[in-house]
Amino acid sequence: MKEQLSVIKIGGNVIDDTASLQRFLDQVSSLNGPCILVHGGGKLATSLAADLQVPQQMVEGRRITDEATLKIVTMVYAGYINKNIVALLQARGCAALGLSGADGNLIQAHKRTGTQQDYGFAGDIDAVNETLCTGLLQQGYTLVVAPITHDREGQLLNTNADTIAQELAQALSRQYSVRLIYCFEKSGVLRDTEDESSRIAAINKTTFSSLKAEGVIYAGMLPKLDNAFAALDKGVDRVVIGKWSDLPQLVSGQNGTTISHE
Amino acid sequence: MKEQLSVIKIGGNVIDDTASLQRFLDQVSSLNGPCILVHGGGKLATSLAADLQVPQQMVEGRRITDEATLKIVTMVYAGYINKNIVALLQARGCAALGLSGADGNLIQAHKRTGTQQDYGFAGDIDAVNETLCTGLLQQGYTLVVAPITHDREGQLLNTNADTIAQELAQALSRQYSVRLIYCFEKSGVLRDTEDESSRIAAINKTTFSSLKAEGVIYAGMLPKLDNAFAALDKGVDRVVIGKWSDLPQLVSGQNGTTISHE
Numbered sequence: 222m223k224e225q226l227s228v229i230k231i232g233g234n235v236i237d238d239t240a241s242l243q244r245f246l247d248q249v250s251s252l253n254g255p256c257i258l259v260h261g262g263g264k265l266a267t268s269l270a271a272d273l274q275v276p277q278q279m280v281e282g283r284r285i286t287d288e289a290t291l292k293i294v295t296m297v298y299a300g301y302i303n304k305n306i307v308a309l310l311q312a313r314g315c316a317a318l319g320l321s322g323a324d325g326n327l328i329q330a331h332k333r334t335g336t337q338q339d340y341g342f343a344g345d346i347d348a349v350n351e352t353l354c355t356g357l358l359q360q361g362y363t364l365v366v367a368p369i370t371h372d373r374e375g376q377l378l379n380t381n382a383d384t385i386a387q388e389l390a391q392a393l394s395r396q397y398s399v400r401l402i403y404c405f406e407k408s409g410v411l412r413d414t415e416d417e418s419s420r421i422a423a424i425n426k427t428t429f430s431s432l433k434a435e436g437v438i439y440a441g442m443l444p445k446l447d448n449a450f451a452a453l454d455k456g457v458d459r460v461v462i463g464k465w466s467d468l469p470q471l472v473s474g475q476n477g478t479t480i481s482h483e
Numbered sequence: 484m485k486e487q488l489s490v491i492k493i494g495g496n497v498i499d500d501t502a503s504l505q506r507f508l509d510q511v512s513s514l515n516g517p518c519i520l521v522h523g524g525g526k527l528a529t530s531l532a533a534d535l536q537v538p539q540q541m542v543e544g545r546r547i548t549d550e551a552t553l554k555i556v557t558m559v560y561a562g563y564i565n566k567n568i569v570a571l572l573q574a575r576g577c578a579a580l581g582l583s584g585a586d587g588n589l590i591q592a593h594k595r596t597g598t599q600q601d602y603g604f605a606g607d608i609d610a611v612n613e614t615l616c617t618g619l620l621q622q623g624y625t626l627v628v629a630p631i632t633h634d635r636e637g638q639l640l641n642t643n644a645d646t647i648a649q650e651l652a653q654a655l656s657r658q659y660s661v662r663l664i665y666c667f668e669k670s671g672v673l674r675d676t677e678d679e680s681s682r683i684a685a686i687n688k689t690t691f692s693s694l695k696a697e698g699v700i701y702a703g704m705l706p707k708l709d710n711a712f713a714a715l716d717k718g719v720d721r722v723v724i725g726k727w728s729d730l731p732q733l734v735s736g737q738n739g740t741t742i743s744h745e
Contacts (some may be wrong), residue, residue, distance in 0.1 A: 272534075272535055273534055273535070292563060295562050295563050295566055295567075296558035296559060296562040296563045297558060297562070298562070299561070299562045299565075299566045300557050300558040300559070300560070300561045300562020300563065300565075300566075301554060301557050301558045301562065303561075303562075304557055304561045304562075304583050304585050304586075304631060304639055305557075305639065307583070307585045307586055307633075308585045308633040308637050308638065308639050309637045311585060311588055311633060311635055311637070312635060312636050312637035316587060316588065317585075317586075317587075318582075318586045318587040318615075319583070319585070319586050320580075320581075320586075321566050321569070321581070323566050323569045323570045323573060323579075323581070324566075324569055324579070324580045324581050324582075325578065325579075325580040325624055326573055326578065353580075353622075356618075356622060360615075360618060362587055369566060371569075371570040371573060373573055373574060374574050375570050375571045375573070375574035376570065377566055377567065377570050
Protein backbone atom coordinates (compact mmCIF):
# COMPACT_ATOMS: atom_id res chain seq x y z
CA MET A 222 0.00 0.00 0.00
CA LYS A 223 1.30 3.45 -0.93
CA GLU A 224 2.11 6.00 1.77
CA GLN A 225 -0.24 8.98 1.97
CA LEU A 226 1.01 12.38 0.80
CA SER A 227 -0.82 15.68 1.28
CA VAL A 228 -0.35 18.33 -1.41
CA ILE A 229 -1.88 21.51 -0.03
CA LYS A 230 -2.53 24.72 -1.96
CA ILE A 231 -2.99 27.88 0.04
CA GLY A 232 -4.13 31.13 -1.52
CA GLY A 233 -3.56 34.80 -0.97
CA ASN A 234 -6.01 35.69 1.79
CA VAL A 235 -4.28 33.60 4.43
CA ILE A 236 -0.84 34.82 3.35
CA ASP A 237 -1.90 38.47 3.59
CA ASP A 238 -2.99 38.18 7.21
CA THR A 239 -0.20 37.39 9.71
CA ALA A 240 -2.50 35.97 12.40
CA SER A 241 -4.27 33.71 9.88
CA LEU A 242 -0.96 32.56 8.40
CA GLN A 243 0.41 31.70 11.84
CA ARG A 244 -2.75 29.75 12.69
CA PHE A 245 -2.65 27.94 9.36
CA LEU A 246 1.03 27.02 9.78
CA ASP A 247 0.30 25.70 13.31
CA GLN A 248 -2.02 23.25 11.57
CA VAL A 249 0.42 22.37 8.79
CA SER A 250 3.17 21.61 11.31
CA SER A 251 0.83 19.29 13.22
CA LEU A 252 -0.05 17.13 10.21
CA ASN A 253 1.23 13.57 10.09
CA GLY A 254 3.01 12.17 7.07
CA PRO A 255 4.74 13.77 4.10
CA CYS A 256 3.43 17.11 2.90
CA ILE A 257 3.95 19.62 0.10
CA LEU A 258 2.62 23.15 0.59
CA VAL A 259 2.13 25.25 -2.56
CA HIS A 260 1.50 28.91 -1.92
CA GLY A 261 0.07 31.66 -4.07
CA GLY A 262 0.98 35.28 -3.94
CA GLY A 263 -1.41 37.38 -1.94
CA LYS A 264 -1.65 41.13 -2.30
CA LEU A 265 2.00 41.86 -1.58
CA ALA A 266 3.08 41.65 -5.24
CA THR A 267 0.30 44.06 -6.20
CA SER A 268 1.21 46.53 -3.47
CA LEU A 269 4.94 46.31 -4.26
CA ALA A 270 4.15 46.95 -7.93
CA ALA A 271 2.13 50.01 -6.87
CA ASP A 272 5.00 51.26 -4.69
CA LEU A 273 7.41 50.80 -7.59
CA GLN A 274 4.94 52.35 -10.03
CA VAL A 275 4.86 49.24 -12.22
CA PRO A 276 1.35 49.17 -13.74
CA GLN A 277 -0.42 45.83 -13.34
CA GLN A 278 -2.70 44.46 -16.02
CA MET A 279 -5.17 41.77 -14.99
CA VAL A 280 -7.19 39.84 -17.59
CA GLU A 281 -9.93 37.57 -16.24
CA GLY A 282 -8.24 37.38 -12.85
CA ARG A 283 -4.83 36.55 -14.34
CA ARG A 284 -1.87 38.82 -13.97
CA ILE A 285 -0.12 39.79 -17.21
CA THR A 286 3.54 39.22 -16.36
CA ASP A 287 5.74 41.75 -18.11
CA GLU A 288 9.46 41.87 -17.32
CA ALA A 289 9.16 44.30 -14.39
CA THR A 290 6.28 42.26 -12.96
CA LEU A 291 8.25 39.01 -13.29
CA LYS A 292 10.99 40.56 -11.19
CA ILE A 293 8.42 41.60 -8.58
CA VAL A 294 6.70 38.21 -8.35
CA THR A 295 10.05 36.41 -8.23
CA MET A 296 11.11 38.60 -5.31
CA VAL A 297 7.78 38.36 -3.49
CA TYR A 298 6.76 34.74 -4.12
CA ALA A 299 10.12 32.93 -4.21
CA GLY A 300 11.82 35.32 -1.78
CA TYR A 301 9.69 37.03 0.82
CA ILE A 302 6.63 34.76 1.11
CA ASN A 303 8.43 31.46 0.57
CA LYS A 304 11.23 32.13 3.06
CA ASN A 305 8.91 33.55 5.70
CA ILE A 306 6.64 30.50 5.49
CA VAL A 307 9.70 28.26 5.76
CA ALA A 308 11.06 30.15 8.79
CA LEU A 309 7.65 30.09 10.51
CA LEU A 310 7.30 26.33 9.91
CA GLN A 311 10.85 25.74 11.18
CA ALA A 312 9.90 27.65 14.34
CA ARG A 313 7.09 25.10 14.76
CA GLY A 314 9.48 22.15 14.59
CA CYS A 315 8.55 21.36 10.99
CA ALA A 316 11.53 20.59 8.71
CA ALA A 317 10.38 22.93 5.94
CA LEU A 318 12.40 23.51 2.79
CA GLY A 319 11.37 26.11 0.20
CA LEU A 320 11.74 25.63 -3.54
CA SER A 321 10.81 27.42 -6.71
CA GLY A 322 10.23 25.44 -9.88
CA ALA A 323 13.75 26.32 -11.03
CA ASP A 324 15.42 24.72 -8.00
CA GLY A 325 16.68 21.28 -8.91
CA ASN A 326 14.54 21.64 -12.05
CA LEU A 327 11.52 20.93 -9.83
CA ILE A 328 9.07 22.22 -12.43
CA GLN A 329 9.99 22.72 -16.06
CA ALA A 330 7.61 24.92 -18.04
CA HIS A 331 7.44 26.92 -21.25
CA LYS A 332 6.31 30.46 -21.87
CA ARG A 333 2.66 30.43 -22.82
CA THR A 334 2.28 31.22 -26.50
CA GLY A 335 -0.38 30.85 -29.16
CA THR A 336 -3.15 32.33 -27.03
CA GLN A 337 -5.08 35.36 -28.23
CA GLN A 338 -4.08 37.20 -25.06
CA ASP A 339 -0.34 37.63 -24.47
CA TYR A 340 0.19 36.71 -20.83
CA GLY A 341 3.88 37.71 -20.87
CA PHE A 342 6.21 35.55 -18.79
CA ALA A 343 3.51 33.05 -17.81
CA GLY A 344 4.54 29.41 -17.61
CA ASP A 345 2.64 26.31 -18.69
CA ILE A 346 4.03 23.19 -17.04
CA ASP A 347 5.82 20.44 -19.00
CA ALA A 348 7.37 18.22 -16.33
CA VAL A 349 7.91 17.71 -12.62
CA ASN A 350 11.10 16.33 -11.00
CA GLU A 351 9.55 13.52 -8.94
CA THR A 352 12.95 12.17 -7.89
CA LEU A 353 13.87 15.43 -6.16
CA CYS A 354 10.50 15.59 -4.35
CA THR A 355 10.50 11.95 -3.29
CA GLY A 356 14.07 12.14 -2.04
CA LEU A 357 13.40 15.21 0.10
CA LEU A 358 10.05 13.92 1.39
CA GLN A 359 11.68 10.62 2.38
CA GLN A 360 14.27 12.58 4.35
CA GLY A 361 11.39 14.14 6.29
CA TYR A 362 11.30 17.56 4.66
CA THR A 363 8.04 19.43 4.14
CA LEU A 364 8.36 21.15 0.77
CA VAL A 365 7.14 24.73 0.42
CA VAL A 366 6.74 25.54 -3.27
CA ALA A 367 6.56 29.06 -4.75
CA PRO A 368 4.64 29.58 -8.01
CA ILE A 369 7.68 30.46 -10.11
CA THR A 370 8.92 27.96 -12.71
CA HIS A 371 11.58 28.04 -15.43
CA ASP A 372 12.03 26.95 -19.04
CA ARG A 373 15.50 25.42 -18.59
CA GLU A 374 16.82 28.07 -20.94
CA GLY A 375 17.40 30.55 -18.13
CA GLN A 376 13.95 32.16 -18.12
CA LEU A 377 11.89 32.29 -14.94
CA LEU A 378 8.11 32.11 -15.44
CA ASN A 379 5.14 33.13 -13.31
CA THR A 380 2.91 30.07 -12.96
CA ASN A 381 -0.54 29.41 -11.54
CA ALA A 382 -0.23 27.90 -8.06
CA ASP A 383 -3.39 25.76 -8.43
CA THR A 384 -1.87 24.16 -11.53
CA ILE A 385 1.47 23.60 -9.79
CA ALA A 386 -0.30 21.81 -6.94
CA GLN A 387 -2.23 19.67 -9.43
CA GLU A 388 0.86 18.74 -11.48
CA LEU A 389 2.89 17.87 -8.36
CA ALA A 390 -0.01 15.77 -7.03
CA GLN A 391 -0.35 13.93 -10.33
CA ALA A 392 3.36 13.23 -10.74
CA LEU A 393 3.73 12.00 -7.16
CA SER A 394 0.74 9.66 -7.47
CA ARG A 395 3.10 7.05 -8.90
CA GLN A 396 4.81 6.83 -5.51
CA TYR A 397 2.18 8.02 -3.06
CA SER A 398 -1.53 7.91 -2.37
CA VAL A 399 -2.07 11.66 -2.86
CA ARG A 400 -4.66 13.91 -1.26
CA LEU A 401 -4.74 17.21 -3.14
CA ILE A 402 -6.20 19.87 -0.88
CA TYR A 403 -7.29 23.30 -2.09
CA CYS A 404 -7.74 25.71 0.81
CA PHE A 405 -9.92 28.75 0.28
CA GLU A 406 -12.39 30.89 2.22
CA LYS A 407 -15.53 28.73 2.00
CA SER A 408 -16.14 25.46 3.80
CA GLY A 409 -16.36 23.56 0.52
CA VAL A 410 -18.58 23.36 -2.55
CA LEU A 411 -21.86 24.87 -1.37
CA ARG A 412 -25.38 24.20 -2.66
CA ASP A 413 -26.11 27.81 -1.76
CA THR A 414 -23.02 30.03 -2.00
CA GLU A 415 -24.45 32.26 0.75
CA ASP A 416 -25.00 29.38 3.18
CA GLU A 417 -21.93 27.72 4.68
CA SER A 418 -24.10 24.93 6.09
CA SER A 419 -25.07 23.84 2.56
CA ARG A 420 -21.69 22.18 1.98
CA ILE A 421 -21.69 19.15 -0.31
CA ALA A 422 -19.51 16.60 1.50
CA ALA A 423 -18.67 14.40 -1.47
CA ILE A 424 -18.80 14.59 -5.24
CA ASN A 425 -18.08 11.87 -7.75
CA LYS A 426 -18.55 11.89 -11.53
CA THR A 427 -22.19 10.85 -11.32
CA THR A 428 -23.19 13.41 -8.72
CA PHE A 429 -21.10 16.06 -10.55
CA SER A 430 -23.25 15.56 -13.65
CA SER A 431 -26.43 15.91 -11.60
CA LEU A 432 -25.16 18.99 -9.79
CA LYS A 433 -24.25 20.61 -13.11
CA ALA A 434 -27.65 19.71 -14.56
CA GLU A 435 -29.38 21.16 -11.48
CA GLY A 436 -27.35 24.38 -11.92
CA VAL A 437 -25.86 24.02 -8.42
CA ILE A 438 -22.31 24.08 -9.79
CA TYR A 439 -21.56 26.86 -12.22
CA ALA A 440 -19.15 29.63 -13.12
CA GLY A 441 -15.86 29.65 -11.19
CA MET A 442 -16.44 26.30 -9.51
CA LEU A 443 -16.81 24.42 -12.83
CA PRO A 444 -13.17 24.61 -13.98
CA LYS A 445 -11.99 23.81 -10.43
CA LEU A 446 -14.02 20.61 -10.45
CA ASP A 447 -13.06 19.76 -14.04
CA ASN A 448 -9.42 20.05 -12.94
CA ALA A 449 -10.12 17.93 -9.87
CA PHE A 450 -11.53 15.11 -12.02
CA ALA A 451 -8.60 15.45 -14.42
CA ALA A 452 -6.27 15.00 -11.43
CA LEU A 453 -8.19 11.88 -10.32
CA ASP A 454 -7.90 10.50 -13.85
CA LYS A 455 -4.13 10.98 -13.57
CA GLY A 456 -3.84 8.99 -10.38
CA VAL A 457 -4.56 11.42 -7.55
CA ASP A 458 -6.48 9.57 -4.83
CA ARG A 459 -8.79 12.40 -3.82
CA VAL A 460 -9.17 16.14 -4.14
CA VAL A 461 -10.54 18.12 -1.20
CA ILE A 462 -11.77 21.70 -1.38
CA GLY A 463 -12.46 23.56 1.85
CA LYS A 464 -11.75 26.27 4.35
CA TRP A 465 -8.10 26.79 5.32
CA SER A 466 -8.95 26.91 9.04
CA ASP A 467 -10.32 23.36 8.79
CA LEU A 468 -7.05 21.91 7.43
CA PRO A 469 -6.80 18.87 9.75
CA GLN A 470 -10.40 17.93 8.91
CA LEU A 471 -9.79 18.46 5.19
CA VAL A 472 -6.84 16.06 5.38
CA SER A 473 -8.86 13.47 7.31
CA GLY A 474 -11.88 13.92 5.03
CA GLN A 475 -14.16 15.07 7.86
CA ASN A 476 -14.81 18.48 6.40
CA GLY A 477 -14.75 20.25 3.04
CA THR A 478 -15.87 18.70 -0.23
CA THR A 479 -14.11 15.50 -1.21
CA ILE A 480 -13.96 14.79 -4.92
CA SER A 481 -13.18 11.17 -5.70
CA HIS A 482 -14.00 8.36 -8.11
CA GLU A 483 -16.11 6.61 -5.45
CA MET B 484 40.76 9.89 0.60
CA LYS B 485 38.02 12.48 0.84
CA GLU B 486 36.26 13.76 -2.27
CA GLN B 487 37.04 17.36 -3.21
CA LEU B 488 34.32 20.01 -2.72
CA SER B 489 34.51 23.59 -3.96
CA VAL B 490 32.78 26.24 -1.85
CA ILE B 491 32.78 29.41 -3.93
CA LYS B 492 31.82 32.88 -2.74
CA ILE B 493 30.90 35.43 -5.38
CA GLY B 494 30.36 39.08 -4.59
CA GLY B 495 28.24 41.89 -5.83
CA ASN B 496 30.15 43.20 -8.83
CA VAL B 497 29.68 40.07 -10.91
CA ILE B 498 26.02 39.80 -9.94
CA ASP B 499 25.33 43.40 -10.97
CA ASP B 500 26.60 42.90 -14.51
CA THR B 501 24.61 40.45 -16.65
CA ALA B 502 27.45 39.69 -19.09
CA SER B 503 29.91 39.04 -16.25
CA LEU B 504 27.39 36.86 -14.42
CA GLN B 505 26.73 34.78 -17.54
CA ARG B 506 30.46 34.33 -18.10
CA PHE B 507 31.03 33.40 -14.47
CA LEU B 508 28.18 30.86 -14.52
CA ASP B 509 29.60 29.32 -17.73
CA GLN B 510 32.69 28.59 -15.65
CA VAL B 511 30.76 27.30 -12.61
CA SER B 512 28.79 24.89 -14.78
CA SER B 513 32.02 23.53 -16.29
CA LEU B 514 33.62 22.65 -12.94
CA ASN B 515 34.06 19.02 -12.02
CA GLY B 516 32.94 17.62 -8.70
CA PRO B 517 30.55 18.85 -6.05
CA CYS B 518 30.16 22.60 -5.63
CA ILE B 519 28.42 25.12 -3.39
CA LEU B 520 28.05 28.69 -4.66
CA VAL B 521 27.38 31.37 -2.03
CA HIS B 522 26.33 34.71 -3.44
CA GLY B 523 26.24 38.18 -1.99
CA GLY B 524 23.82 40.90 -2.81
CA GLY B 525 25.09 43.39 -5.31
CA LYS B 526 23.61 46.81 -5.75
CA LEU B 527 20.06 45.66 -6.43
CA ALA B 528 19.01 45.76 -2.78
CA THR B 529 20.35 49.30 -2.47
CA SER B 530 18.58 50.47 -5.61
CA LEU B 531 15.31 48.76 -4.60
CA ALA B 532 15.55 50.44 -1.20
CA ALA B 533 16.02 53.79 -2.95
CA ASP B 534 13.01 53.13 -5.21
CA LEU B 535 10.92 52.26 -2.14
CA GLN B 536 12.32 55.22 -0.20
CA VAL B 537 13.67 53.00 2.55
CA PRO B 538 16.75 54.83 3.90
CA GLN B 539 19.85 52.63 4.10
CA GLN B 540 22.36 53.01 6.89
CA MET B 541 25.84 51.59 6.31
CA VAL B 542 28.37 51.36 9.17
CA GLU B 543 31.92 50.34 8.18
CA GLY B 544 30.63 48.72 5.00
CA ARG B 545 27.91 46.76 6.78
CA ARG B 546 24.25 47.33 6.10
CA ILE B 547 22.11 48.05 9.16
CA THR B 548 19.15 45.73 8.62
CA ASP B 549 15.96 47.31 9.93
CA GLU B 550 12.62 45.58 9.30
CA ALA B 551 11.95 47.21 5.92
CA THR B 552 15.50 46.44 4.80
CA LEU B 553 15.20 42.81 5.90
CA LYS B 554 12.15 42.49 3.67
CA ILE B 555 14.09 44.00 0.77
CA VAL B 556 17.18 41.78 1.17
CA THR B 557 15.00 38.68 1.58
CA MET B 558 13.22 39.51 -1.68
CA VAL B 559 16.38 40.43 -3.58
CA TYR B 560 18.89 37.87 -2.27
CA ALA B 561 16.71 34.79 -1.63
CA GLY B 562 14.24 35.62 -4.41
CA TYR B 563 15.50 37.52 -7.41
CA ILE B 564 19.26 36.85 -7.37
CA ASN B 565 19.12 33.29 -6.08
CA LYS B 566 16.44 32.11 -8.50
CA ASN B 567 18.01 33.84 -11.49
CA ILE B 568 21.39 32.24 -10.78
CA VAL B 569 19.68 28.86 -10.43
CA ALA B 570 17.77 29.28 -13.71
CA LEU B 571 20.93 30.41 -15.54
CA LEU B 572 22.89 27.42 -14.20
CA GLN B 573 20.06 25.05 -15.14
CA ALA B 574 20.21 26.47 -18.67
CA ARG B 575 23.88 25.43 -18.70
CA GLY B 576 23.05 21.83 -17.79
CA CYS B 577 24.07 22.30 -14.15
CA ALA B 578 21.65 20.77 -11.61
CA ALA B 579 21.48 23.90 -9.46
CA LEU B 580 19.26 24.15 -6.39
CA GLY B 581 18.86 27.39 -4.46
CA LEU B 582 18.57 27.58 -0.70
CA SER B 583 18.45 30.20 1.99
CA GLY B 584 19.70 29.40 5.46
CA ALA B 585 16.10 28.83 6.58
CA ASP B 586 15.49 26.07 4.03
CA GLY B 587 15.86 22.71 5.70
CA ASN B 588 17.45 24.63 8.57
CA LEU B 589 20.57 24.89 6.41
CA ILE B 590 22.05 27.66 8.57
CA GLN B 591 20.84 28.44 12.05
CA ALA B 592 21.86 31.82 13.42
CA HIS B 593 20.96 34.29 16.13
CA LYS B 594 20.34 38.01 15.97
CA ARG B 595 23.58 39.83 16.71
CA THR B 596 23.38 41.45 20.14
CA GLY B 597 25.79 42.85 22.68
CA THR B 598 27.68 44.95 20.15
CA GLN B 599 28.00 48.70 20.59
CA GLN B 600 26.43 49.21 17.17
CA ASP B 601 22.92 47.79 16.71
CA TYR B 602 23.02 45.98 13.35
CA GLY B 603 19.29 45.22 13.38
CA PHE B 604 18.30 41.85 11.89
CA ALA B 605 21.86 40.68 11.32
CA GLY B 606 22.59 37.02 11.94
CA ASP B 607 25.62 35.39 13.53
CA ILE B 608 25.88 31.71 12.63
CA ASP B 609 25.42 28.93 15.19
CA ALA B 610 25.17 25.75 13.12
CA VAL B 611 25.09 24.30 9.62
CA ASN B 612 22.96 21.34 8.49
CA GLU B 613 25.69 19.16 6.98
CA THR B 614 23.33 16.24 6.40
CA LEU B 615 21.13 18.31 4.09
CA CYS B 616 24.16 19.58 2.13
CA THR B 617 25.85 16.22 1.84
CA GLY B 618 22.62 14.51 0.75
CA LEU B 619 21.96 17.04 -2.01
CA LEU B 620 25.60 17.16 -3.16
CA GLN B 621 25.67 13.36 -3.37
CA GLN B 622 22.58 13.49 -5.57
CA GLY B 623 24.55 15.73 -7.93
CA TYR B 624 23.01 19.08 -7.05
CA THR B 625 25.05 22.28 -7.09
CA LEU B 626 23.84 24.32 -4.13
CA VAL B 627 23.29 28.05 -4.60
CA VAL B 628 23.10 29.71 -1.18
CA ALA B 629 21.58 33.14 -0.49
CA PRO B 630 22.93 35.12 2.50
CA ILE B 631 19.71 34.96 4.52
CA THR B 632 19.59 32.77 7.64
CA HIS B 633 17.04 32.21 10.42
CA ASP B 634 16.96 31.81 14.18
CA ARG B 635 14.57 28.82 14.24
CA GLU B 636 12.08 31.02 16.06
CA GLY B 637 10.59 32.34 12.83
CA GLN B 638 12.93 35.28 12.32
CA LEU B 639 14.89 35.65 9.07
CA LEU B 640 18.31 37.30 9.42
CA ASN B 641 20.61 39.08 6.98
CA THR B 642 23.99 37.36 7.17
CA ASN B 643 27.43 38.06 5.74
CA ALA B 644 28.01 35.88 2.66
CA ASP B 645 31.77 35.51 3.33
CA THR B 646 30.98 34.08 6.75
CA ILE B 647 28.34 31.73 5.33
CA ALA B 648 30.89 30.38 2.84
CA GLN B 649 33.43 29.90 5.62
CA GLU B 650 30.99 28.14 7.96
CA LEU B 651 29.74 25.83 5.19
CA ALA B 652 33.33 25.02 4.19
CA GLN B 653 34.31 24.25 7.79
CA ALA B 654 31.27 22.08 8.50
CA LEU B 655 31.68 20.11 5.28
CA SER B 656 35.39 19.48 5.91
CA ARG B 657 34.37 16.46 7.98
CA GLN B 658 33.11 14.79 4.79
CA TYR B 659 35.05 16.49 2.01
CA SER B 660 38.46 17.91 1.19
CA VAL B 661 37.22 21.52 0.86
CA ARG B 662 38.62 24.31 -1.29
CA LEU B 663 37.09 27.60 -0.14
CA ILE B 664 37.32 30.10 -2.97
CA TYR B 665 36.69 33.82 -2.54
CA CYS B 666 36.14 35.52 -5.90
CA PHE B 667 36.70 39.25 -6.13
CA GLU B 668 38.04 41.82 -8.58
CA LYS B 669 41.80 41.40 -8.06
CA SER B 670 43.91 38.47 -9.17
CA GLY B 671 44.81 37.60 -5.57
CA VAL B 672 46.71 39.06 -2.64
CA LEU B 673 49.02 41.59 -4.27
CA ARG B 674 52.40 42.85 -3.03
CA ASP B 675 51.46 46.14 -4.68
CA THR B 676 47.70 46.73 -4.77
CA GLU B 677 48.12 48.75 -7.97
CA ASP B 678 50.03 45.99 -9.78
CA GLU B 679 48.10 42.87 -10.79
CA SER B 680 51.37 41.13 -11.70
CA SER B 681 52.54 41.34 -8.06
CA ARG B 682 50.24 38.49 -6.99
CA ILE B 683 51.49 36.34 -4.13
CA ALA B 684 50.79 32.76 -5.25
CA ALA B 685 50.88 31.08 -1.86
CA ILE B 686 50.71 32.08 1.78
CA ASN B 687 51.19 29.91 4.85
CA LYS B 688 51.38 30.92 8.49
CA THR B 689 55.11 31.61 8.33
CA THR B 690 54.97 33.76 5.21
CA PHE B 691 51.83 35.48 6.54
CA SER B 692 53.81 36.66 9.58
CA SER B 693 56.60 37.97 7.35
CA LEU B 694 54.18 39.72 5.00
CA LYS B 695 52.47 41.39 7.95
CA ALA B 696 55.84 42.43 9.39
CA GLU B 697 56.87 43.84 5.99
CA GLY B 698 53.61 45.81 5.87
CA VAL B 699 52.62 44.10 2.59
CA ILE B 700 49.34 42.85 4.09
CA TYR B 701 47.31 45.43 5.95
CA ALA B 702 43.85 46.97 6.35
CA GLY B 703 41.00 45.10 4.59
CA MET B 704 43.13 42.10 3.64
CA LEU B 705 44.14 41.32 7.24
CA PRO B 706 40.75 40.08 8.52
CA LYS B 707 40.24 38.11 5.27
CA LEU B 708 43.49 36.25 5.86
CA ASP B 709 42.84 35.81 9.58
CA ASN B 710 39.51 34.21 8.63
CA ALA B 711 41.24 32.05 6.03
CA PHE B 712 43.67 30.67 8.64
CA ALA B 713 40.77 30.14 11.06
CA ALA B 714 39.04 28.09 8.34
CA LEU B 715 42.21 26.01 7.81
CA ASP B 716 42.39 25.39 11.57
CA LYS B 717 38.82 24.08 11.39
CA GLY B 718 39.62 21.54 8.69
CA VAL B 719 39.32 23.39 5.37
CA ASP B 720 42.01 22.08 3.02
CA ARG B 721 42.86 25.38 1.34
CA VAL B 722 41.49 28.87 0.86
CA VAL B 723 41.96 30.60 -2.50
CA ILE B 724 41.45 34.32 -3.11
CA GLY B 725 41.38 35.58 -6.69
CA LYS B 726 39.65 37.08 -9.67
CA TRP B 727 36.20 35.70 -10.54
CA SER B 728 37.09 35.42 -14.24
CA ASP B 729 39.91 32.99 -13.33
CA LEU B 730 37.58 30.54 -11.54
CA PRO B 731 38.85 27.31 -13.16
CA GLN B 732 42.44 28.29 -12.33
CA LEU B 733 41.45 29.24 -8.77
CA VAL B 734 39.91 25.79 -8.34
CA SER B 735 42.98 24.05 -9.79
CA GLY B 736 45.35 26.27 -7.78
CA GLN B 737 47.02 27.71 -10.90
CA ASN B 738 45.96 31.28 -10.19
CA GLY B 739 44.98 33.49 -7.27
CA THR B 740 46.50 33.31 -3.84
CA THR B 741 46.32 29.93 -2.13
CA ILE B 742 46.33 30.02 1.66
CA SER B 743 47.20 26.67 3.20
CA HIS B 744 49.07 25.09 6.11
CA GLU B 745 51.85 23.97 3.78
